[in-house]
Amino acid sequence: MFVLLASLLLLAMAFGLHLALWRIRLPKRQIPALLCLFVAVFCASLATPFAWNNSLPNILHTALLYFSISLAYTGIYSGIEYDSPTLSLMHLLAKSGMNGVSCDEAHRILCERPFVRTRLDALIRSGLVAQKNGRYILAGKPSFLFRFILEYQKLYGPISPRG
Amino acid sequence: MVRFLQEADISRWLLLLAPVLALAVNAGVQILAVRFQKGTNLFLSFGKGFLAGFLMLVILVLPVLAINGNGFQDGYVLGVLVNVPAYMALSFCYCNFVLLGRTSVRIRIYSEIVDTPEGVCLQDFLIEYDERALMKKRVERLIESRDIIEKNGRYYAGRSRFVHVARIIFLAKRMILGRESEFEMKNH
Numbered sequence: 001m002f003v004l005l006a007s008l009l010l011l012a013m014a015f016g017l018h019l020a021l022w023r024i025r026l027p028k029r030q031i032p033a034l035l036c037l038f039v040a041v042f043c044a045s046l047a048t049p050f051a052w053n054n055s056l057p058n059i060l061h062t063a064l065l066y067f068s069i070s071l072a073y074t075g076i077y078s079g080i081e082y083d084s085p086t087l088s089l090m091h092l093l094a095k096s097g098m099n100g101v102s103c104d105e106a107h108r109i110l111c112e113r114p115f116v117r118t119r120l121d122a123l124i125r126s127g128l129v130a131q132k133n134g135r136y137i138l139a140g141k142p143s144f145l146f147r148f149i150l151e152y153q154k155l156y157g158p159i160s161p162r163g
Numbered sequence: 164m165v166r167f168l169q170e171a172d173i174s175r176w177l178l179l180l181a182p183v184l185a186l187a188v189n190a191g192v193q194i195l196a197v198r199f200q201k202g203t204n205l206f207l208s209f210g211k212g213f214l215a216g217f218l219m220l221v222i223l224v225l226p227v228l229a230i231n232g233n234g235f236q237d238g239y240v241l242g243v244l245v246n247v248p249a250y251m252a253l254s255f256c257y258c259n260f261v262l263l264g265r266t267s268v269r270i271r272i273y274s275e276i277v278d279t280p281e282g283v284c285l286q287d288f289l290i291e292y293d294e295r296a297l298m299k300k301r302v303e304r305l306i307e308s309r310d311i312i313e314k315n316g317r318y319y320a321g322r323s324r325f326v327h328v329a330r331i332i333f334l335a336k337r338m339i340l341g342r343e344s345e346f347e348m349k350n351h
Contacts, residue, residue, distance in 0.1 A: 001237065003245050022339050057175045064182060065245050068252035075259035080335045083344055085301050091329040091343075093311065093320040100317035110298045116288055119269040128273060135282030142277045150274055153264040156197050156205070 003058055006050065007065040014041040014070065029126060030081050031074060038070040082118065085110055174227045178241045181223040182250040189216030189254055193261075205265070213254050220250050268292065 018037055027033035042063060045051060051059060079087065089110060092101055120136060123129040128146070130139040193212030197205065224242040263270055272292070276283055302318075305311040305325075312321040320326050336343050 001240055004240055007245070019339060023341070026340065055175075057172075057179050061179050061241065061245060064179065065249045065252075068182070068249045068256065072252040072255045072259075075256055079332055080339060084332070085298060086305065086325060087329040087332055088344070089302070089305070089318075090310070090320065090325040091333050093318055094326045094329060098319075100314070100319040102317050103313065104316075106302070106318050107295070107298055111295055116268065116272070116292045117285075119272055120285070120288070122269060123273055123276075129276055132282065135284045136276050136288075137282035138276055138280075143273070146270060146273050147277075149260065149264045149270060152261070155194050156261075156265075 002050075002054060003061045003065065006045070006062045007069075010041055010045055010062070010066050011069055014038050015073075017041065031077060032126075034074055034077060035070075038067070038074075042066060082122075174230065174238075177223060178227055178238070178246065181220055181242075182246050182253055184223060185216040185220035185250050186253045186257060187216075188219040189213055190257060192216070193257075205261070209258050209261075216250065216254065220246060268297075 014037060018034065021027075021037070022030075046059070089106060092106065120129070123136075124131060127139055128143050129136050131137075189212040191212075192215035193208045196208035196211045200208075224246060228238045228242050272288065275288075275291075302311065305321075306313055309321045310325050312319045333343050
């Protein structure tokens with residue numbers, strides 16, 4: 001029971017802090033800040049007597065459930081932070097109900113959202129890319145995480161056409 | 164005194180590792196399904212991988228629950244109430260990880276910058292990632308999957324799956340970010 005209750009309590013604390021802190025001031029780099037928050041909450045819990053008086057498997061099991069749900073939420077969070085073209089369109093259609101939306105209006109509204117430029121800005125903010133003489137260049141060494149994601153794709157074959 | 168150094172029950176460690184081992188089976192089956200089974204699309208492969216991993220989880224957990232007499236309640240809580248959500252969350256993370264590489268515009272843009280030492284100018288990106296072409300392709304896919312219905316020059320919501328997801332996401336945006344779109348001016 002300890003593992004389940006501890007995980008739920010830690011998740012509740014982390015989400016509560018997340019909502020409170022985000023309302024006070026939105027971090028510049030939201031996903032790294034969110035990950036740091038989840039790690040900090042767990043690390044702080046290790047300093048309590050509840051952790052000292054528990055077995056290693058219990059602590060690790062708590063970490064497994066806590067971090068798996070935290071990472072799942074972080075994966076969803078990028079859909080909250082950035083606009084998904086699909087969900088933006090579906091939200092628009094849901095609001096319009098039986099009236100629908102004209103094809104031209106739907107395309108116009110979506111094209112008004114500069115998805116490519118915001119992604120470039122996000123890469124610059126995260127320090128992965130820099131702008132020099134009007135061109136976007138790599139800042140420092142290629143990100144290990146991005147490289148890993150791309151290399152993993154080779155297991156599946158060619159990526160489908162853009163969109 | 165910290166008790167963790169004294170824990171040596173192998174069944175306890177097996178319960179701990181079960182979701183991770185199940186995820187490994189999930190990933191392996193999913194990759195094999197895409198590579199070697201004709202007619203398997205990516206989402207179908209996720210389903211196959213998830214089921215295979217879940218079966219592995221059951222195979223690992225059931226014997227522990229059966230053997231663990233006195234501690235049955237704890238075993239049940241760990242084996243079912245902890246491990247099943249952990250496995251589902253890990254599977255979800257894995258799906259996201261795989262889909263990132265296939266659909267994330269940001270990752271593709273980054274990959275092009277990495278492959279071009281002299282840098283890429285914005286115009287090249289806007290030509291290559293033509294916003295209109297991107298949108299057109301997305302809409303075509305949604306029409307094909309019947310998530311959108313096109314009739315007499317207008318679009319209507321079709322299947323409700325993305326509508327429900329959109330409602331939840333936009334509610335979360337309002338609650339957490341105080342706005343519905345990253346392009347809106349923030350008011351807080």
